[in-house]
Amino acid sequence: MRIYKKNTTYLAEPGSFFEGNVQIHGNFIVPQRTHFWGRLVVNGTLELGPESSIEGDVICKSAIIGRESQIKGPLRVDENATICDRAHLHSIEAGGDIILRPGVTVGDVRSDSTVLIFGKINSGTLVGRNVKILGD
Numbered sequence: 001m002r003i004y005k006k007n008t009t010y011l012a013e014p015g016s017f018f019e020g021n022v023q024i025h026g027n028f029i030v031p032q033r034t035h036f037w038g039r040l041v042v043n044g045t046l047e048l049g050p051e052s053s054i055e056g057d058v059i060c061k062s063a064i065i066g067r068e069s070q071i072k073g074p075l076r077v078d079e080n081a082t083i084c085d086r087a088h089l090h091s092i093e094a095g096g097d098i099i100l101r102p103g104v105t106v107g108d109v110r111s112d113s114t115v116l117i118f119g120k121i122n123s124g125t126l127v128g129r130n131v132k133i134l135g136d
Contacts, residue, residue: 008044021056032066039073050084062096065089091124098128102135 002013008026012018012034020038027044032051039056040046046058050066057073065071067084075081075089080096083089086103091110098111102119109115111128119135 028060057090067101 002016004011004013009029010024010026011029012031014031014034016034018036018038021041022036022038023041025043028042029047030049030052032049034049034052036054036056040054040058042060044061046060046063048063048065048069051068052066053070055072058071058075060077062079063075063077063081065075065081065083065087068086070088072090074091074093077092077094077096079094080098081092081094082099083092083101083104083106085101089104089106091107092098093110095112097114097116098109099116100106100109100118100121100123102121104121104123106121106123108124109126113128114130114132115126115128117131117133
């Protein structure tokens with residue numbers, strides 16, 4: 001599938017399917033309904049569009065995971081991660097803050113900083129310097 005580049009930001013073609021492992025040397029913007037059949041490594045920020053899926057693990061500097069996306073392997077983030085509504089993740093490990101939006105389903109969550117939970121989620125163990133629950 002095609003990946004377009006502008007400066008240090010890469011953009012996938014909408015509705016793409018990627019077989020095997022993918023490595024991006026910069027920031028990566030992924031449109032909705034894009035699917036990866038392997039591991040995804042991004043040296044910058046990952047913006048995963050809604051309803052996308054990744055079969056393997058994900059490693060990146062920071063991440064925004066779109067609503068109703070699915071990551072079947074662990075998500076490892078050097079800095080901050082925001083997980084949008086109804087996303088499904090295997091687990092999250094971050095060096096910075098983690099934000100979990102309503103309806104998220106995730107295994108264990110580990111942050112070196114703060115875990116913020118907005119609304120009801122389904123999770124395993126939550127570990128962070130601070131764990132704050134806001135809303136119902």
